[in-house]
């Protein structure tokens with residue numbers, strides 16, 4: 059991805075975690091998007107903000123309550139943006 063203005067904000071200050079979550083989404087490949095959630099695939103091995111290991115998928119929940127049906131047992135890491143929306147990072 060070569061967004062000119064998505065330049066390297068060299069983190070001189072650990073600003074808000076929330077902003078980096080939004081930014082992180084820009085580097086992921088959208089897979090599914092509906093009214094309850096959006097799913098993105100991590101095709102470039104970006105590190106999970108929670109545990110630092112590359113994750114497989116990011117699931118962004120768009121509603122206060124959402125049910126996920128997972129087809130496999132997997133590890134999940136969770137973060138939230140400034141609106142309190144959960145961001146789930148899956149590790150297979």
Ligand SMILES: [Zn+2]
Pocket residue numbers: 106107108109110111113134135147149
């Ligand atoms: Zn993780």
